[in-house]
Amino acid sequence: MSPAAPRLDLDKAIGDPNTRIVVCCGSGGVGKTTTAAALAVRAAEAGRTVVVLTIDPARRLAQSMGLTALDNTPRVVTGIDTSAGGQLHAMMLDMKRTFDEVVLDHAAPGRAKAILENPFYQSLSSSFAGTQEYMAMEKLGQLRAQGTWDLIIVDTPPSRSALDFLDAPQRLGSFLDGRFIRILMGPARQGSRAYLKALGAGFGAFTGMLTKILGAQVLKDMQTFVAALDTMFGGFRERAETTYRLLQAPGTAFVVVAAPERDALREASYFVERLGEERMPLAGLVLNRVHTSAAPALSAERALVGAETLDESGEHTVAAGLLRLHADLMRLHTREQHLRGRFTAAHPKVPVVDVPAQPGDVHDLAGLRAIGAALAGQIQPSRPDKRKGPPARAG
Amino acid sequence: MASRESDWEGVRLHVVSGKGGTGKTTVAAALALALAGQGNRTLLVEVEARQGIAQLFDVPPLPYEERKVAVGPGGGDVFALAVDPEGALLEYLDMFYRLGRAGRGLRRLGAIDFATTIAPGMRDVLLTGKVYEAARRKKDGRPVYDAVVLDAPPTGRIARFLGVNAEVAGLAKVGPIRSQADSIMGLLSSPQTAVHLVTLLEEMPVQETCDAVEELTAAGLPVGGVIVNAVRAPLLKQADLTAAAKGKLDRDLVAAGLEAAGVAIRPGVVDALLAEGKDHAARVALEKSGRRTLKGLGLPTYELPLLAEGVDLGGLYALAEQLCRQGAA
Ligand SMILES: Nc1ncnc2c1ncn2[C@@H]1O[C@H](COP(=O)(O)OP(=O)(O)OP(=O)(O)O)[C@@H](O)[C@H]1O
Ligand SMILES: Nc1ncnc2c1ncn2[C@@H]1O[C@H](COP(=O)(O)OP(=O)(O)OP(=O)(O)O)[C@@H](O)[C@H]1O
Ligand SMILES: [Mg+2]
Ligand SMILES: [Mg+2]
Numbered sequence: 001m002s003p004a005a006p007r008l009d010l011d012k013a014i015g016d017p018n019t020r021i022v023v024c025c026g027s028g029g030v031g032k033t034t035t036a037a038a039l040a041v042r043a044a045e046a047g048r049t050v051v052v053l054t055i056d057p058a059r060r061l062a063q064s065m066g067l068t069a070l071d072n073t074p075r076v077v078t079g080i081d082t083s084a085g086g087q088l089h090a091m092m093l094d095m096k097r098t099f100d101e102v103v104l105d106h107a108a109p110g111r112a113k114a115i116l117e118n119p120f121y122q123s124l125s126s127s128f129a130g131t132q133e134y135m136a137m138e139k140l141g142q143l144r145a146q147g148t149w150d151l152i153i154v155d156t157p158p159s160r161s162a163l164d165f166l167d168a169p170q171r172l173g174s175f176l177d178g179r180f181i182r183i184l185m186g187p188a189r190q191g192s193r194a195y196l197k198a199l200g201a202g203f204g205a206f207t208g209m210l211t212k213i214l215g216a217q218v219l220k221d222m223q224t225f226v227a228a229l230d231t232m233f234g235g236f237r238e239r240a241e242t243t244y245r246l247l248q249a250p251g252t253a254f255v256v257v258a259a260p261e262r263d264a265l266r267e268a269s270y271f272v273e274r275l276g277e278e279r280m281p282l283a284g285l286v287l288n289r290v291h292t293s294a295a296p297a298l299s300a301e302r303a304l305v306g307a308e309t310l311d312e313s314g315e316h317t318v319a320a321g322l323l324r325l326h327a328d329l330m331r332l333h334t335r336e337q338h339l340r341g342r343f344t345a346a347h348p349k350v351p352v353v354d355v356p357a358q359p360g361d362v363h364d365l366a367g368l369r370a371i372g373a374a375l376a377g378q379i380q381p382s383r384p385d386k387r388k389g390p391p392a393r394a395g
Numbered sequence: 396m397a398s399r400e401s402d403w404e405g406v407r408l409h410v411v412s413g414k415g416g417t418g419k420t421t422v423a424a425a426l427a428l429a430l431a432g433q434g435n436r437t438l439l440v441e442v443e444a445r446q447g448i449a450q451l452f453d454v455p456p457l458p459y460e461e462r463k464v465a466v467g468p469g470g471g472d473v474f475a476l477a478v479d480p481e482g483a484l485l486e487y488l489d490m491f492y493r494l495g496r497a498g499r500g501l502r503r504l505g506a507i508d509f510a511t512t513i514a515p516g517m518r519d520v521l522l523t524g525k526v527y528e529a530a531r532r533k534k535d536g537r538p539v540y541d542a543v544v545l546d547a548p549p550t551g552r553i554a555r556f557l558g559v560n561a562e563v564a565g566l567a568k569v570g571p572i573r574s575q576a577d578s579i580m581g582l583l584s585s586p587q588t589a590v591h592l593v594t595l596l597e598e599m600p601v602q603e604t605c606d607a608v609e610e611l612t613a614a615g616l617p618v619g620g621v622i623v624n625a626v627r628a629p630l631l632k633q634a635d636l637t638a639a640a641k642g643k644l645d646r647d648l649v650a651a652g653l654e655a656a657g658v659a660i661r662p663g664v665v666d667a668l669l670a671e672g673k674d675h676a677a678r679v680a681l682e683k684s685g686r687r688t689l690k691g692l693g694l695p696t697y698e699l700p701l702l703a704e705g706v707d708l709g710g711l712y713a714l715a716e717q718l719c720r721q722g723a724a
Contacts, residue, residue: 028415028416029415029416058599158415160445293667293671294663294666294667294670294671295661295663295664295667295668297661297664298658298661298664302658303658305657306653306656306657306658307656309655309656309657310652310655310656313655315652315655316648316651316652316655316656317632317635318631318635318644318645318648318649318652318672319648319649319651319652319653319655319656320652320656321630321631321632321635321672322630322631322649322652322668322669322671322672323653323656323658323668324630325630325631325668325671325672325675326667326668326671328630328703329671331703359674359677359678360598360677360681361598361599
């Protein structure tokens with residue numbers, strides 16, 4: 001096995017009063033929301049005043065945290081042990097509403113209404129790829145500005161690539177502030193003539209095609225939208241950049257979550273490297289849903305040979321079945337450890353903590369506490385879960 | 396190949412969706428192989444710019460061009476195509492406007508980016524348009540492909556993806572776009588299309604499958620079959636599972652069994668194996684309830700085994716064989 005990576009101590013991270021923001025990221029389905037919620041519960045019960053911003057939590061988890069009203073503001077979570085003086089608020093991100101709030105706060109009064117009612121705005125604010133990331137950043141900025149909490153824990157949107165969280169907001173920001181949208185507004189605008197000329201028929205063909213595919217009405221809506229948005233130009237990119245800088249500040253800790261699977265760990269690698277490039281503070285890697293056995297000395301091979309011996313005798317079918325189960329578990333364990341080893345060899349300085357796969361989904365406070373204890377390194381993984389199917393759960 | 400008659404005679408476009416990570420790409424590839432059957436020609440299409448097909452068939456990344464990637468078990472051909480919205484858009488522009496270099500200028504301006512990632516719905520219009528074109532393409536009066544299999548977006552987005560042309564049709568009241576949108580919707584909502592759903596026997600994927608069936612049905616899109624992927628056979632008999640679940644397996648008997656198996660019994664081994672048995676029983680119970688829920692959907696259901704060594708080309712053929720045998724192809 002490769003050299004042991006340093007162990008990630010998340011209790012230290014969330015216990016440090018200088019830690020003000022924790023961002024949980026990773027590729028799709030690896031356990032970002034679960035980790036964010038578990039850390040939030042743990043930090044609150046350790047005495048901090050915490051708010052957790054979740055994104056699309058599974059229905060039952062949301063219910064257990066009292067997240068039933070979608071009002072885009074944090075609500076107190078009941079059932080938390082507050083004896084250490086802490087408190088937990090939780091909210092689910094409503095991306096359309098957050099977008100509306102940005103418009104209301106920043107557009108000139110007369111314009112805000114026009115924007116909100118614009119059909120193009122309505123589909124942009126509820127379906128554009130990247131809107132969710134942008135609005136998660138936006139909400140983080142708002143929560144931070146509110147100053148009510150001393151620790152903000154942020155979940156990130158389900159996306160294929162963890163990098164989207166860092167890239168999408170700027171993409172949307174520069175699109176909304178960018179030159180293409182200005183050109184769309186028509187040739188009257190300064191500076192766009194040259195482009196149009198250079199493009200010649202191309203641009204006309206393009207708008208012609210947009211009109212054909214989307215319909216003239218949509219294009220018109222789009223132009224009205226852009227015109228109404230005029231007062232906000234510059235604002236979008238600037239806001240995205242402000243939050244981005246917040247993420248580079250020393251009070252922020254990124255927690256990268258991965259499952260012990262090839263794709264998820266590859267994404268985690270990219271992300272870790274990217275954080276380094278951006279000088280964003282990385283706490284470490286949470287390897288979620290690892291499988292272990294309480295009898296690691298019994299190898300898969302020996303267990304299988306034993307099972308075959310029993311098959312021949314035709315007796316002890318239960319023991320034979322258990323040996324086969326054990327062999328499967330050990331093989332899975334070996335494969336996972338191999339993948340883990342590859343990651344730590346490539347990133348020897350990144351602290352890692354293992355969270356064992358639980359026997360079932362995590363959807364109540366007790367389950368979150370168990371994950372929280374594992375995140376703090378307090379549980380020796382011993383409860384193997386053989387429930388999970390294929391080796392990868394990306395997406 | 397041992398097979399019964401297909402449950403999907405007459406279907407030409409097989410759309411494969413499911414929760415993320417359940418095996419959509421794997422199942423779509425296996426289905427394309429299975430449908431290639433004896434001497435047929437199938438096209439496997441991906442639309443998410445991930446080069447999943449190339450990885451699976453172990454070929455270099457696919458360009459925006461149809462390429463033969465495999466030979467079906469009975470000798471047919473499997474072609475593959477990775478559609479990307481940008482390619483589809485440039486193709487479209489070129490076809491209708493003979494746009495050469497100006498296309499690249501548009502890209503610099505961010506126009507292509509705009510059209511393919513930002514203008515809501517545009518991307519899906521382009522992608523479904525290309526799928527439609529391939530499914531309908533004819534040469535010498537005969538369809539070029541006997542079947543097209545689409546490795547589609549996940550369940551959360553599938554109804555919207557397939558229904559995008561209905562939205563377009565709603566916006567454009569007349570004209571060529573309207574009739575194009577109508578034709579695409581015509582194919583997608585006809586019995587020539589089937590939307591299959593891949594799931595695992597786990598809580599969330601099963602739930603998403605049920606939600607998707609409801610959504611697709613409401614949108615008038617033809618739901619196909621349910622493909623339960625990565626199924627593992629229980630390793631204990633039912634009675635033993637029941638006992639294991641309650642923690643009531645006979646400890647002494649298991650210890651004696653391990654001894655008879657020649658496994659050196661170290662302290663803790665028996666208890667560790669009993670605990671593993673208990674978790675296994677819990678999982679089997681969860682799977683059982685998942686199966687029951689799926690059965691309630693009343694759809695043709697197929698089961699594919701978990702391939703212990705992961706999915707390689709040989710494994711894909713094994714899965715294709717299963718699909719044929721169970722009547723999915
Ligand atoms: N250690 C664990 N053991 C067992 N189940 C787990 C564990 N961690 C997470 N899960 C379950 O896995 C599923 C996915 O977890 P979660 O929703 O936290 O992932 P995510 O990364 O937020 O996904 P998405 O990318 O879709 O937002 C949930 O059903 C959750 O209960
Ligand atoms: N029957 C199977 N046995 C073993 N492994 C499998 C099986 N089916 C799929 N897998 C593995 O599970 C992982 C996910 O499969 P696949 O990529 O097909 O899922 P997907 O639904 O297309 O995922 P995504 O949502 O990311 O596109 C892959 O690593 C694949 O090799
Ligand atoms: Mg999540
Ligand atoms: Mg896929």
